[in-house]
Amino acid sequence: MSHLVHVKFFARLREELGVAGLEVPVEEAPDLDALKHWLGEAHPHWQPMLSGRLLTAVNQTMTQTNQPLKPGDEVALFPPVTGG
Amino acid sequence: MSHLVHVKFFARLREELGVAGLEVPVEEAPDLDALKHWLGEAHPHWQPMLSGRLLTAVNQTMTQTNQPLKPGDEVALFPPVTGG
Amino acid sequence: MTATTTERAIEIRVGPEDFTLQAEYDALCASNTDDGAVVCFVGRVRDLNDGDAVQRLHLEHYPGMTEAVLTRLADQATERWPLNRIRIIHRVGDLHPADQIVFVGVSSPHRQAAFDGASFLMDCLKTEAPFWKKETGPDGTSRWLDARQSDETLAKRWT
Amino acid sequence: MTATTTERAIEIRVGPEDFTLQAEYDALCASNTDDGAVVCFVGRVRDLNDGDAVQRLHLEHYPGMTEAVLTRLADQATERWPLNRIRIIHRVGDLHPADQIVFVGVSSPHRQAAFDGASFLMDCLKTEAPFWKKETGPDGTSRWLDARQSDETLAKRWT
Numbered sequence: 001m002s003h004l005v006h007v008k009f010f011a012r013l014r015e016e017l018g019v020a021g022l023e024v025p026v027e028e029a030p031d032l033d034a035l036k037h038w039l040g041e042a043h044p045h046w047q048p049m050l051s052g053r054l055l056t057a058v059n060q061t062m063t064q065t066n067q068p069l070k071p072g073d074e075v076a077l078f079p080p081v082t083g084g
Numbered sequence: 085m086s087h088l089v090h091v092k093f094f095a096r097l098r099e100e101l102g103v104a105g106l107e108v109p110v111e112e113a114p115d116l117d118a119l120k121h122w123l124g125e126a127h128p129h130w131q132p133m134l135s136g137r138l139l140t141a142v143n144q145t146m147t148q149t150n151q152p153l154k155p156g157d158e159v160a161l162f163p164p165v166t167g168g
Numbered sequence: 169m170t171a172t173t174t175e176r177a178i179e180i181r182v183g184p185e186d187f188t189l190q191a192e193y194d195a196l197c198a199s200n201t202d203d204g205a206v207v208c209f210v211g212r213v214r215d216l217n218d219g220d221a222v223q224r225l226h227l228e229h230y231p232g233m234t235e236a237v238l239t240r241l242a243d244q245a246t247e248r249w250p251l252n253r254i255r256i257i258h259r260v261g262d263l264h265p266a267d268q269i270v271f272v273g274v275s276s277p278h279r280q281a282a283f284d285g286a287s288f289l290m291d292c293l294k295t296e297a298p299f300w301k302k303e304t305g306p307d308g309t310s311r312w313l314d315a316r317q318s319d320e321t322l323a324k325r326w327t
Numbered sequence: 328m329t330a331t332t333t334e335r336a337i338e339i340r341v342g343p344e345d346f347t348l349q350a351e352y353d354a355l356c357a358s359n360t361d362d363g364a365v366v367c368f369v370g371r372v373r374d375l376n377d378g379d380a381v382q383r384l385h386l387e388h389y390p391g392m393t394e395a396v397l398t399r400l401a402d403q404a405t406e407r408w409p410l411n412r413i414r415i416i417h418r419v420g421d422l423h424p425a426d427q428i429v430f431v432g433v434s435s436p437h438r439q440a441a442f443d444g445a446s447f448l449m450d451c452l453k454t455e456a457p458f459w460k461k462e463t464g465p466d467g468t469s470r471w472l473d474a475r476q477s478d479e480t481l482a483k484r485w486t
Contacts, residue, residue: 084478211438
């Protein structure tokens with residue numbers, strides 16, 4: 001199994017960051033909060049975009065609290081949804 | 085203009101009375117209450133059917149109160165509706 | 169660019185003829201780019217009602233008054249909600265299980281208005297429009313259906 | 328005579344393909360004499376949104392998660408209401424005014440359950456399913472739509 005966490009961005013956030021996703025070693029991101037912190041540290045110019053109102057899904061399930069991450073997890077960050 | 089009030093019956097009531105309607109001289113039925121009284125007097129065997137829960141419409145508008153009748157008025161008596 | 173204005177329209181039909189959902193929906197949508205929300209309700213004959221098997225359903229109505237009541241209800245709905253188009257169809261005569269009985273379709277710029285308008289129309293149709301159902305079972309016996317208290321309760325929500 | 332049992336079914340589709348209301352309705356009704364009530368919702372592209380003219384609407388989604396969320400919502404709906412069949416379709420990609428975006432159709436023995444189930448599905452889809460809309464105006468400028476507080480409020484009714 002990979003030791004990476006797979007991070008995906010969608011919609012306005014994807015456009016603003018200029019990237020659809022990236023891989024983060026799970027050692028750098030043992031949980032969601034650590035992952036978000038790491039993203040801002042590694043890419044300081046992302047800070048403003050990452051500090052807006054974003055939703056978070058882990059393995060395609062929305063979550064509102066911090067939770068531990070394990071290798072192979074898929075974490076998605078995206079703006080509030082506007083379908084329908 | 086006719087001096088008659090046109091009375092109509094529908095559904096179960098029509099079947100129970102065995103008649104779809106009749107004409108009543110407005111002199112006998114100056115208002116709704118008088119009309120219903122007259123129907124029971126003229127046809128004593130209708131009394132049980134007329135004393136059940138019935139809705140009343142005058143000129144195709146439902147009414148829950150007594151109201152005066154005039155020649156040519158159309159009065160309908162029928163059971164609670166069950167369409168849809 | 170000027171905003172287009174969708175022609176508002178109310179259509180009421182009462183008769184023995186069946187209807188086609190797609191044709192009614194197309195009529196709600198034709199030349200209509202204002203309304204992002206369309207809600208359609210179709211009522212159908214069930215083969216089991218209150219535990220009784222149903223073989224045939226006869227719909228009686230009060231010609232003239234039915235159309236008048238449905239038109240009034242549609243007018244009331246357009247006063248309460250932004251509904252650009254309303255179509256109501258109610259069949260009469262002999263029907264059988266799975267047959268279509270009633271159609272209510274509305275279009276609106278707003279989703280909740282469309283749901284509320286369609287619910288309102290069905291609830292009030294059920295308690296105010298002069299239709300009566302008579303069921304015939306597989307043994308040939310018939311019975312007029314009784315009005316339901318639950319329908320009265322649903323209709324009272326809107327008063 | 329034994330009562331027939333209608334096969335319960337949930338169908339979820341997400342993709343660029345358009346849909347036909349009649350075909351979805353027919354699928355809700357096929358071999359189904361239990362359900363007297365069918366409610367269908369269709370969401371369409373408007374040519375004016377919040378006062379802005381719309382020439383094109385792009386729908387982005389999160390493949391996999393959208394289907395998972397819609398399936399979970401359909402399961403929740405069948406737990407709360409007696410809905411024998413549920414069909415949900417959501418399109419993605421480039422759409423234009425009057426195009427169909429979303430379909431929610433449910434069938435039930437009971438009218439109110441059908442209305443509530445369809446409303447619930449639309450309200451929760453709007454706030455939980457990962458779709459995002461980007462509008463392009465007649466001058467070619469694009470903007471991502473913001474989520475609406477009113478949609479949050481409608482969805483909270485069901486919690």
